[in-house]
Amino acid sequence: MGLVFRLVSRPLLALQDSEKAHARAILGLKLMSSNPLTRAPLRLLYTPKTLPVQRFGMTYRNPFGLAAGMDKRAEALRGWETLGLGFIEIGGVTAEEQTGNPKPRMFRSGTSKALVNRMGFNNPGSVKIAKQLESHFSRIGSPNVPLWANLGKSKVTPLSEAPADYAATMERLWAFCDVFVINVSSPNTPNLRELQHDEALSDIVNACTLVNNSQSKLHGVKKKPLLVKIAPDLSDEQLVAVVKTARESGCDGIIATNTTIERPEPSSAKEQRVFSESGGMSGVPVTTRSTAMIHRIYQLTNGDWPIIGVGGISNAEDAWDKIGAGACLLQAYSGFVFEGAGLTKSIVNGLHKKLKQSSFATFDEAIGFAHRDSPRVDE
Numbered sequence: 001m002g003l004v005f006r007l008v009s010r011p012l013l014a015l016q017d018s019e020k021a022h023a024r025a026i027l028g029l030k031l032m033s034s035n036p037l038t039r040a041p042l043r044l045l046y047t048p049k050t051l052p053v054q055r056f057g058m059t060y061r062n063p064f065g066l067a068a069g070m071d072k073r074a075e076a077l078r079g080w081e082t083l084g085l086g087f088i089e090i091g092g093v094t095a096e097e098q099t100g101n102p103k104p105r106m107f108r109s110g111t112s113k114a115l116v117n118r119m120g121f122n123n124p125g126s127v128k129i130a131k132q133l134e135s136h137f138s139r140i141g142s143p144n145v146p147l148w149a150n151l152g153k154s155k156v157t158p159l160s161e162a163p164a165d166y167a168a169t170m171e172r173l174w175a176f177c178d179v180f181v182i183n184v185s186s187p188n189t190p191n192l193r194e195l196q197h198d199e200a201l202s203d204i205v206n207a208c209t210l211v212n213n214s215q216s217k218l219h220g221v222k223k224k225p226l227l228v229k230i231a232p233d234l235s236d237e238q239l240v241a242v243v244k245t246a247r248e249s250g251c252d253g254i255i256a257t258n259t260t261i262e263r264p265e266p267s268s269a270k271e272q273r274v275f276s277e278s279g280g281m282s283g284v285p286v287t288t289r290s291t292a293m294i295h296r297i298y299q300l301t302n303g304d305w306p307i308i309g310v311g312g313i314s315n316a317e318d319a320w321d322k323i324g325a326g327a328c329l330l331q332a333y334s335g336f337v338f339e340g341a342g343l344t345k346s347i348v349n350g351l352h353k354k355l356k357q358s359s360f361a362t363f364d365e366a367i368g369f370a371h372r373d374s375p376r377v378d379e
C-alpha cells in the first residue's frame with residue numbers, strides 16, 4: 001500500500017489544490033472507516049504493533065498521535081483509530097465559529113516535504129464541535145484511543161480577553177476530550193504568539209484550570225491534563241521563560257513544536273514560490289529545530305515534565321531522535337501528507353524494532369536517552 005500511495009495517490013494529490021486534496025482525504029477516510037466492509041481491510045493493512053505507554057493517567061496503545069490541524073472538525077475519528085494512531089488531537093477549536101484566512105492558504109513543496117499554511121483557525125466553533133462530538137459519542141461511542149482538543153483564540157477576541165475565550169471552549173468540550181492543549185503558537189492569528197509570555201500565559205492557564213476544577217466536580221471525575229503548545233521560533237531566553245511560567249501555573253506538559261515562520265534556502269523556483277508564502281512551515285525543514293527544543297526543555301526540567309514531540313516526523317528515525325531528546329509521546333501532520341496512511345505503522349513498528357535492538361527494557365527507559373552518557377542502541 002505504501003508503494004501504491006507513492007506511485008498513484010501521491011502524484012494525483014500533487015496535482016490538486018492542497019486544501020481540496022486535504023478535504024478529499026479526510027472525507028475518503030471518514031467514508032471508508034464508517035463501513036465495516038472497508039474498515040476491516042484498512043485495519044488489516046495499517047494496524048501497527050502494540051507499544052503501550054502510560055501517560056496522563058491513561059494507557060496509549062502506542063506513542064504516535066495525530067497532530068492538531070489535520071482533523072479540525074473531528075470528522076474522521078473512527079478513521080484515525082482504524083489507521084492505528086495512539087491518540088487523536090482535534091482542532092484548533094475556537095470559542096467562535098470562523099472562516100479563517102482567504103484561500104489559497106495551504107501550499108506544498110514535494111521536493112522538500114514541507115507545507116506552508118496560513119489557515120487562521122478555520123473551524124465551526126466550540127458550540128458546533130461539542131454537538132458534533134456529542135452526536136459521534138451517542139451514535140458510535142467514544143473513540144477507543146485518547147482524544148485531545150487543541151484550543152485556539154477566536155480572531156475577534158482581543159488578547160486581553162483571551163483567557164475567557166480559551167476557557168469557554170474548554171468548558172464546552174470538557175466532557176468529550178481527555179487532554180486539552182492551549183495553543184498560543186500558531187503564527188496565523190495576529191499577535192497570538194504574544195500569549196506565550198509570562199502573565200498572558202499564566203492568565204490563560206489559570207482560567208482553564210478554573211474550568212477544569214469546576215467540570216471535574218460537576219462530573220465527579222478527575223481533572224483533565226492541560227498542556228501548552230509552543231512555537232519553534234522562541235529564543236532560548238523565551239523558551240526558558242515559557243517553560244517556567246507554564247510549569248509554575250500548573251500545566252501538565254508541553255507540546256514542542258508548532259510550525260515555524262523561518263524558511264530554509266529554496267533549491268528551485270517552485271520551492272521559492274512555496275517558501276515565499278506567508279504563514280507557518282511544517283514538515284522536514286522543521287525537524288531539527290523541533291528536536292533541539294525538546295532536548296532543551298528536557299534539560300531545563302530534568303526530564304520530569306512530559307514533552308510531546310512534533311515537527312517533521314516522517315519515519316522511525318525522526319521519531320526515535322525525538323524520544324532520545326526527551327519526548328514521551330509524538331505527533332505528526334505533514335508526514336501523513338508526504339508519506340501516506342501507512343505512516344503510523346511504519347513509525348510504530350520501527351520504534352518497536354529500535355527498542356528491541358536497544359538495551360532499554362521499556363519504552364519509558366528510552367525517553368531522553370540522548371542526555372545520558374553511553375549510546376544505547378546496538379546497531
Ligand SMILES: Cc1cc2nc3c(=O)[nH]c(=O)nc-3n(C[C@H](O)[C@H](O)[C@H](O)COP(=O)(O)O)c2cc1C
Nearest residue numbers: 067068069092117183258282283311312332333334
Ligand atoms: C494546515 C495545518 C494546520 C494546522 N493547524 C493547527 C492548529 O489548528 N493548531 C495547532 O496547534 N497546530 C496546528 N498545526 C501545526 C501542527 O499540529 C504541527 O505542530 C506542525 O505542523 C509540525 O508538525 P509536522 O511537521 O508533523 O506537520 C497545523 C499544521 C498545518 C500544516
